[in-house]
Amino acid sequence: MKRDVIREIESPLLPGNPACQGCPHAIGLKAISLLKNPVLVIPAGCTTVIAGIQPKSSFKLPLIHVPFASAPAVACGLSKAYERAGIDSTVVVWMGDGAADIGFATLSGSAVRNDNIMVIVSDNEAYMNTGIQMSSTTFWKAKTTTSPTGKTEEKKDLALIMLMHRVPYVATASVGYMLDFAEKLKKAEKVKGFRFIHLHSPCPPGWRFDSSKTVEIARMAVKCGAWILWEYDGKFRLTGASRRYRVKSKRIPVKDYLCVQGRFRGLKEEDIKEIEKKIDEVWRLIDLLEKV
């Protein structure tokens, strides 16, 4: 099964597209190729640029650009229309943490209606397309252009909030673990109703690391426990690599993950300890959810 999925993955993006070197979206988008009859809905963000300049398109599939805060609602309209017309399609919203911030009411409303759509938030933990500004999923203490000495607010856990909407499928994923993401996508495709995947997408220019290291950094996030892979399909469970890191002693030090990123430069020892504490708290909640 696993080998089959890997063999199936190709890129819906054409060569020569304008994604940055090492762009996590360009990696994550590959998984979309696994879906049958997708229609992509893209609000403002880096993927707006990646899609190219008309009359050309970087994508080998149908797509529509939509205003920043509107994507799940437009997707709802498309999906209702296809259902009525008997057209088989998976309407996929591909958006960033910025669109999820500004369009949070739209996202929540769509989940409440249990719209028959799939929403993927490719989260690079800041507003990268406008030049690295803080978002609600930016890590505490991470430097952005609007938090030049480090973010002072907490990081919001978007996937858990979406889980509380009681929708049929919610998962986290990482561009560092494409097989895990691909399997979740295939599973979500078969679910009817609102499906949400929160994809962790380390951004080389935004996080200040070398563009050859996107996958490595994404894996370090999982290995240190800062990003946790899980899914809910009626039952909540850890998936893939994160199952191993349930036990704290098996994780790599959080410091190793933080210190390779320019956005955390100058972090004090006590800050690292505080971040560790915050990560432990998330794990405590995840443990409890697994036992429900």
Next chain:
Amino acid sequence: MRTILTGNYAVAEAVRLSRVKVIAAYPITPQTTIVERLAEMVESGELDAEFVRVDSEHSALAVVYGSATAGLRSFTATSSHGLLYMYEMCWWVANARIPLVMAVVTRTIGPPWNIHTDHTDILTLRDSGWIIAMAENVQEALDLTIQGFRISEEVNLPFVVGLDAFVLSHTAEVVDVPSQEDVDLFLPERRQAYVLNPNDAIAIGNIAQNEHMMRLRFEMAKDMEKSKDVIEDAGKEFGEIFGRSYGLVEHYRTEDADYVVVMSGAWCGDAKEAIDVLREKGIKIGLLKLSYIRPFPREEIRKLDGKDVLVVDRSFSMSYKGILGLEVGSVLDCKNVIAGLCGVDVSVEEFVKMFKMFTNGEIRDVEWWLK
């Protein structure tokens, strides 16, 4: 069938008769009863459509933008703050050239809170690329909504029909509700410039080169002008089938008039009565009702050249003149009265007084009718 309906229920009937397939809306007074009635129709099976309960007006227009882009006839409705909240989507739908119809029950913009009529809300759409129609009475609200689908789908521009808060939205009048058979005769199957579907790998809205995009705007402006003929033809054919003709403007006793008042919306009914009173006194005055603000009936206004023209505005473009005052003033010299903002009532007697002042030369260039 002749029956008694409020303006809002009449719009709902028009939506049903137009065989709309997707409706999305968020409640706001005084629009709410349009979508309440539609929700009822959908749940009872009177109307075979999807009714999507959304989180905001922005999402309401976003949902119908999606369904209309996928090829289904779609409708939404709002008022005032709801319209402002969906404003970004209004421009998006227009620039994307997606045909759909919206009803705006015209209402004052706050603060302070006020739910009564004022045309400034709907006229914020005037630069956006929507066709803007204004109803004078409940029958017109119904008829213009049906015509809206045909016109919008022919020129690939969205269509908004305005009806005054409470004066029309909540006032019951005798109306003729057309038969489904006749509406089917008037309103063809939906057509549109393009449809997004999973079998066709097109990209809609990709970043455009400046020169290319400016050409798109140019084409849009041309089509907006072209819509004048489409509106006249649709209005005429509507008359042939239903006995009530429509067009960009309606002339009321203007043929031999020395004085012409230009107005739009529900209070045209009161103004007509005032015109009758002055006519009885031998004053040659008439009314030019603007049924459409976009496209703007420039040619019809130009025909008034040589007559004394007064524009009575229920809207204001903050600084000097009313919005219609500016628009008409761009074609010929006119006096401008700003009246009836924020739901302030203007009675027939007051119109008589106002029009007398006008014919006596007592109205300044811009006059505020304060109470």
